[in-house]
Amino acid sequence: MLTTVQIRSLKPEARPFKVPDADGLFLIVQPSGALLWRFRYKVLGHERKLSLGTFPELSLQQARKKRDEARAQLVDGIDPVEEKRQRRIAAELAAQTTFGLVAEEYIQKMEREGRSPATIKKARWFLELLDGIAQRPIASVTPHELLDVLKRVERRGHHETALRLRSFAGRVFRYGFATLRTEKNPADILRGALTVPKVKHHAAIIExxxxxxxxxxxxxxxxxxxxxxxxxxxxxxxxxxxxxxxxxxxxxxxxxxxxxxxxxxxxxxxxxxxxxxxxxxxxxxxxxxxxxxxxxxxxxxxxxxxxxxxxxxxxxxxxxxxxxxxxxxxxxxxxxxxxxxxxxxxxxxxxxxxxxxxxxxxxxxxxxxxxxxxxxxxxxxxxxxxxxxxxxxxxxxxxxxxxxx
Structure with a gap:
């Protein structure tokens, strides 16, 4: 089994070479001097290699822990390489389905449905006010994050705007749910969390x-x-x-x-x-x-x-x-x-x-x-x-x- 001292003493050669640790864990020493952790295992008789990270960013102890986690997945019938690929795909998909992108798509739908220019303009203004969550994957936005954005608007004294903003966010989340981008609507949870201003009627002369x-x-x-x-x-x-x-x-x-x-x-x-x-x-x-x-x-x-x-x-x-x-x-x-x-x-x-x-x-x-x-x-x-x-x-x-x- 390797030690940290041994790893630090490794010298690169003209071609990459492997240095084994134990239970399928090994290092690849690159000609550039980079040290790459790999875990080798078999699934249905086929050998596969899982990339774990680089030394010293990933220490010997951390690499062994990741190896053990991968071996546990194998016991449960999970292929660690395939699992890692699915996580990467999910992360990439999440990055492509931010709240801002889904909201923009929803506003474009409103335009196709013939909503008035004033309504579309107001929706885009609401999206600007929700900038605090615009870059977050829509499925990852928490009620706490949304509430923080709404409370910032409310603290400026814009109580009616905060209420309308929550309503707009709710419509975006519902659209995201209908198009399979999220499974929750944090705006619904926040019903009753904001101050409801006293209704002000338009001033009118009636005498x-x-x-x-x-x-x-x-x-x-x-x-x-x-x-x-x-x-x-x-x-x-x-x-x-x-x-x-x-x-x-x-x-x-x-x-x-x-x-x-x-x-x-x-x-x-x-x-x-x-x-x-x-x-x-x-x-x-x-x-x-x-x-x-x-x-x-x-x-x-x-x-x-x-x-x-x-x-x-x-x-x-x-x-x-x-x-x-x-x-x-x-x-x-x-x-x-x-x-x-x-x-x-x-x-x-x-x-x-x-x-x-x-x-x-x-x-x-x-x-x-x-x-x-x-x-x-x-x-x-x-x-x-x-x-x-x-x-x-x-x-x-x-x-x-x-x-x-």
Whole structure:
């Protein structure tokens, strides 16, 4: 049997040669002076050699321990060389299936499924925030690692972002599970681990007299005409800010008096039709008379190839003197929802359809897509007339207002 002193005294020769230890363990002395540990054994009558490491990085005692572990595998019917090859393949596969690569693949799937550009952009932002685990094999990511990333975001005060980040990570892990890259979802284990912030509703003016003040202030807006027209039509059509500012002219049917918003721009991914009142049509015709060559109703300031930025209308409201906790561009929807429902004149489902709120019951949703169209047309005109009365400060048509429960 070899000793460490003997090993250190070995001198290289012109050709490699072997120096045996015991039980199949031996050293190969290379002409370069490198000393390579090998374990020789037989499987089904065939001789095989297992590479264990190099001396002195792997000491004599360590080499013997590895030899003994390999011999134990042979007793269990495991070929050590094949086992080592499988571990190498698994490691290489793991390196090719990092969380970041699987997440990127998942985002590409979202794109193929027609998710909106805004949704895709947000997903890529989430992936940037998850940089702490992006290079880790997805199957090896632990709940502790993911929680550490989420807590860093939460400690900066971004509680809502941390919650959404956990949700996105969970979807990536589920996709990884469905595509056989992982067998666990650490994000599920972390449900309840993050602070749930108090829900903040979009600020909105819902008192009729103050609505009139807002509408008069909008008419006095001295900024860009496109922004003025966006502010003017927003109260009439109930669209979400993103759905409004990204509007294109080919969606407007002046003859049929309908604005058809495609599914890809709608939050619920369902096409949405908006009946246009006389007032809405007038605002749109006035906007078209500006004759700016753009596919967008409300093009950006420096280019006609993009719509207004997402904060333009809120900035305009601030310029008009309405603070962020008083009125937002999203608040026009809350204004309409509150006052239309309180009027008692319209079926609640008609109001919900006008706001393009999703119906969880698919059968009910299919029915209601067309069931209230005629009522919605009447409601759109009544609402625009009502806004005019509020704006000029005249007699307000109150209708049969419901009593609050």
């Amino acid at each position: 009729p007299k103050k609505v009139g003040e807002l509408l008069r202030a909008i008419e006095d807006y001295k900024g860009r005409p496109e922004t003025l027209h966006a502010l003017r039509i927003a109260p009439h059509v109930f669209l979400r800010p993103g759905e409004l500012r990204q509007a294109k002219w080919d969606e407007i049917d002046f003859a049929e008096k309908v604005w058809r918003v495609p599914a890809e721009r709608m939050k619920m991914k369902q096409p949405h039709a908006v009946p246009l009142s006389r007032q809405s049509l007038f605002i749109l015709q006035d906007l078209r008379s500006l004759a700016r060559t753009s596919e967008y109703l409300f093009p950006a300031l420096h280019t006609t190839k993009r719509p207004l930025s997402d904060n333009t209308l809120n900035v305009a409201l601030r310029r008009l003197g309405f603070e962020n906790d008083e009125m937002t561009s999203h608040g026009f929807r809350a204004m309409a929802s509150t006052l239309l429902n309180e009027s008692g004149l319209w079926h609640p489902d008609a109001v919900e359809r006008a706001l393009a709120h999703g119906e969880k019951d698919r059968v009910r949703a299919a029915y209601h897509r067309g069931a209230h169209w005629a009522e919605r047309v009447r409601m759109a005109q009544w609402w625009s007339d009502y806004l005019d009365e509020l704006r000029i400060g005249g007699d307000v048509v109150k209708g049969k207002f419901r009593k609050r429960a």
